Amino acid sequence: MRINTKPLLDFTDKKFLIVDDFADLRSMLRNMVESYGVSEVDGVGNGKEALNAMERRDYDVILCDYNLGDGKDGQQVLEEARHRGFLKYSTVFMMITAENTKQMVMGAVEYQPDDYMSKPFNKHVLRQRLEKIMLRKSDFEEIERAIKKKQFPQAISLCDQKIQANPHNLSEFQKCKAELYVETGQFKEAEAVYNEVLAHKDMPWAWMGMGRMAYLSGDYEKARDIFTEVIGNNKNNVEAYDWLSRTLVQLKDMEAAEHCLFEATKLSPKAIQRQMVLGDLALGNKHYGIAEHAFKKAVQIGKYSIFKSPDNYIKQAKAMLHTSSRKDALRVLKKLRKDFPLDGQANFHATLCEYSVLAEMGRVHEAQNAFIRAASQFDKLADQLPPELVLEIAQAYIVNGDKDKGTALIKDLVKNHHEDEVLLEKIQNGLSEIGMEEEGKQLISESRDKVVRLNNQGVRYVQEGRLEEAIALFQEALEDMPDNKTINANTAMVLIKYMEQRGRDDAYLRLTRKCLEMVRTSSSGDASLIRLQERLSRLLKSRAA
Amino acid sequence: MEEGQVDFNSLIASSIHDMKNSLSLIIHALDERAQEAHLQCEAKRLNSKLMQLLCFYKMDKAMLSANREEWCVYDLLTELLLQETPLLEARDIEGELHCDEGLAWVFDRELVSGALGNALNNAIRHARHRLVLAAHCEGGELIISIQDDGDGFPVGMLENIASHRQNVSFSHGNTGLGLYFSHTIASMHRRDGRTGRVCLSNPGETGGACFSLILP
Numbered sequence: 097m098r099i100n101t102k103p104l105l106d107f108t109d110k111k112f113l114i115v116d117d118f119a120d121l122r123s124m125l126r127n128m129v130e131s132y133g134v135s136e137v138d139g140v141g142n143g144k145e146a147l148n149a150m151e152r153r154d155y156d157v158i159l160c161d162y163n164l165g166d167g168k169d170g171q172q173v174l175e176e177a178r179h180r181g182f183l184k185y186s187t188v189f190m191m192i193t194a195e196n197t198k199q200m201v202m203g204a205v206e207y208q209p210d211d212y213m214s215k216p217f218n219k220h221v222l223r224q225r226l227e228k229i230m231l232r233k234s235d236f237e238e239i240e241r242a243i244k245k246k247q248f249p250q251a252i253s254l255c256d257q258k259i260q261a262n263p264h265n266l267s268e269f270q271k272c273k274a275e276l277y278v279e280t281g282q283f284k285e286a287e288a289v290y291n292e293v294l295a296h297k298d299m300p301w302a303w304m305g306m307g308r309m310a311y312l313s314g315d316y317e318k319a320r321d322i323f324t325e326v327i328g329n330n331k332n333n334v335e336a337y338d339w340l341s342r343t344l345v346q347l348k349d350m351e352a353a354e355h356c357l358f359e360a361t362k363l364s365p366k367a368i369q370r371q372m373v374l375g376d377l378a379l380g381n382k383h384y385g386i387a388e389h390a391f392k393k394a395v396q397i398g399k400y401s402i403f404k405s406p407d408n409y410i411k412q413a414k415a416m417l418h419t420s421s422r423k424d425a426l427r428v429l430k431k432l433r434k435d436f437p438l439d440g441q442a443n444f445h446a447t448l449c450e451y452s453v454l455a456e457m458g459r460v461h462e463a464q465n466a467f468i469r470a471a472s473q474f475d476k477l478a479d480q481l482p483p484e485l486v487l488e489i490a491q492a493y494i495v496n497g498d499k500d501k502g503t504a505l506i507k508d509l510v511k512n513h514h515e516d517e518v519l520l521e522k523i524q525n526g527l528s529e530i531g532m533e534e535e536g537k538q539l540i541s542e543s544r545d546k547v548v549r550l551n552n553q554g555v556r557y558v559q560e561g562r563l564e565e566a567i568a569l570f571q572e573a574l575e576d577m578p579d580n581k582t583i584n585a586n587t588a589m590v591l592i593k594y595m596e597q598r599g600r601d602d603a604y605l606r607l608t609r610k611c612l613e614m615v616r617t618s619s620s621g622d623a624s625l626i627r628l629q630e631r632l633s634r635l636l637k638s639r640a641a
Numbered sequence: 642m643e644e645g646q647v648d649f650n651s652l653i654a655s656s657i658h659d660m661k662n663s664l665s666l667i668i669h670a671l672d673e674r675a676q677e678a679h680l681q682c683e684a685k686r687l688n689s690k691l692m693q694l695l696c697f698y699k700m701d702k703a704m705l706s707a708n709r710e711e712w713c714v715y716d717l718l719t720e721l722l723l724q725e726t727p728l729l730e731a732r733d734i735e736g737e738l739h740c741d742e743g744l745a746w747v748f749d750r751e752l753v754s755g756a757l758g759n760a761l762n763n764a765i766r767h768a769r770h771r772l773v774l775a776a777h778c779e780g781g782e783l784i785i786s787i788q789d790d791g792d793g794f795p796v797g798m799l800e801n802i803a804s805h806r807q808n809v810s811f812s813h814g815n816t817g818l819g820l821y822f823s824h825t826i827a828s829m830h831r832r833d834g835r836t837g838r839v840c841l842s843n844p845g846e847t848g849g850a851c852f853s854l855i856l857p
Contacts, residue, residue, distance in 0.1 A: 118662055126668045194661035195695070211731055214751060216665040216688060218672055220723035228716060264743035267711055298711050299747060332706045363704075407702060553804045 104227045107132040114139040115146040115160040128219035143168025157188045168400040175207045176402040185240050188229050248280045263431040281623030319343045334360045368397045384418035406442035410449045425453050444473040487526050510543035512579040566590045581618050584611040664688050678731035678796045689759045707749040707829040714744040715778045732770050739775035746783045756823040760787050767791030778798040786853040793843035794850045832857040
């Protein structure tokens with residue numbers, strides 16, 4: 097048969113955006129696109145203009161070159177556009193690359209373009225590729241809509257319908273179905289899908305899925321073996337390195353975890369998040385040279401990235417205290433202030449870090465001044481700070497003579513995060529560092545026990561049907577520890593139960609939503625959270641009907 | 642130690658980017674001009690060689706690895722033919738595709754399409770009026786073939802490939818290198834103890850040469 101060059105879809109009313117720093121290439125692409133009968137084609141020469149254009153206008157297709165000269169690269173444009181919600185589900189984002197290896201330019205999984213195209217290509221090929229993507233997207237539209245509304249069971253049954261029809265993109269629906277099971281915490285079901293796929297075809301993504309299931313169900317040895325084998329089959333699979341490294345952390349093999357990520361960063365040196373994780377592992381392993389390099393790289397790449405973060409500067413400075421670049425540590429902090437001029441938290445963090453760098457260097461007087469500045473900045477920000485920062489300033493208070501304030505801050509931290517073992521360990525280590533090992537142990541276990549007792553009492557009230565008392569207890573507990581995940585989840589649970597029995601109450605509804613939102617921000621895939629959300633939406637439906 | 646290597650890699654990446662841009666413009670301009678078909682062919686060849694060079698470089702640095710995903714074979718072959726549409730039209734060659742639309746396989750799309758593109762380019766240069774791209778599944782393997790109606794491969798070359806590729810002679814210029822490249826790509830695809838391979842033949846009945854890429 098002769099191949100068909102007749103278009104499957106009509107492009108004439110589609111809006112195109114072309115992003116390329118090279119004007120000749122832009123006009124070439126424009127030429128191609130106009131040959132499809134498209135009349136609305138915008139062209140821009142850099143990432144910043146591209147984002148401005150996307151903010152102003154809804155495009156149907158974005159053709160973006162990966163390499164955009166100085167400034168943001170194509171991946172950073174994509175990340176920011178997704179992050180800021182500039183792309184509709186139906187928008188096609190096509191990454192154009194010169195190189196054939198997508199692994200090199202690939203970012204995090206959730207920020208992938210719809211497809212990659214390597215140069216050179218002609219108008220026929222581009223058109224065919226775009227048509228295929230659009231058809232695939234419209235195939236998934238209904239499922240995506242359900243996912244967006246968090247109607248997961250509905251989305252899964254839509255996948256099943258598609259799978260039963262046995263289309264030629266069958267495995268895409270299987271993949272989607274498995275992801276949905278993972279998302280809703282149904283690991284056994286997800287594993288069944290992966291097994292079924294692997295029984296017919298040796299698909300790397302299904303092996304990745306099996307590895308993730310092993311990881312999520314705590315079978316780290318099995319996860320390690322699977323990821324190792326995936327890498328053995330394709331040593332450029334950076335995603336597998338990420339998972340292997342995570343698995344090795346669980347197996348407490350920190351050296352191997354670091355080495356694994358180090359290899360991955362060689363494959364994709366521009367992925368900022370990977371550099372950050374590598375830096376953290378290297379810091380933990382006291383490999384300060386590697387840590388310094390990783391955070392320095394993260395600062396560099398971050399310059400134009402939505403993932404730009406003050407933490408990288410701080411950690412770079414801290415690593416530098418132990419390397420030959422020690423004397424430049426303060427300069428990095430200066431750069432931090434310059435790059436985040438309006439960020440109060442970053443400013444505070446810089447001051448706090450200056451304090452510890454100066455103290456470490458033995459510049460006592462300057463260190464004390466820095467502490468005084470940090471303390472006064474802290475008073476204005478206290479409620480908005482992440483726990484690690486609070487721990488750091490608490491340590492500083494204690495070291496600088498205000499032990500009461502320091503320990504009060506620590507107690508609050510423990511109460512708000514009493515089940516976060518990682519943080520509790522950090523707190524314990526932080527206290528041991530300043531010679532409070534025994535005192536710290538006691539302080540942590542006392543504060544934790546208090547929360548556990550309170551929570552158990554509340555749960556007992558619920559079991560005994562004394563809902564009003566339970567509500568009163570949890571509300572009071574929330575006042576004391578507004579960030580505690582368990583208390584938030586249980587408050588939501590008891591309020592929902594109350595409303596299920598006695599009918600809806602606006603004030604309670606507001607509080608329930610607030611509590612669930614709090615739980616969601618700390619762990620979004622939590623199975624019990626999803627059950628609560630489902631109960632809440634059932635409740636709302638039944639009352640509305 | 643790392644520093645130097647990373648720098649050279651990004652240097653190469655940026656040179657490739659520039660060259661690909663220039664090639665894109667040249668090929669695009671030539672696409673519109675049927676009378677320049679031979680230049681079109683040369684530009685494509687330049688692009689093929691550039692890609693091969695890059696692959697060999699990566700192989701040397703142990704950076705090349707097949708990124709296997711499932712792809713629709715029909716779409717891949719359609720794209721390959723579409724990429725050559727202007728050239729086929731200019732040379733008045735009819736390109737045909739024989740492939741089940743639902744045929745899907747697990748392979749590295751970029752690498753396989755590089756190897757096939759190279760072979761297709763060769764076939765176009767030797768074809769008279771007709772060229773057939775075909776794919777089917779046989780005994781658990783995917784067989785993709787490109788057949789032209791030209792004079793067929795020189796006998797010496799067929800013997801060469803029969804006696805294995807270790808002795809691929811680069812003195813014959815591009816053909817040997819292109820073949821070596823295809824072999825390399827094919828052999829990076831392995832499954833259940835089977836390895837991908839390349840087959841050359843002169844099938845006789847239609848005349849012309851037949852290049853086959855077989856993937857497990």
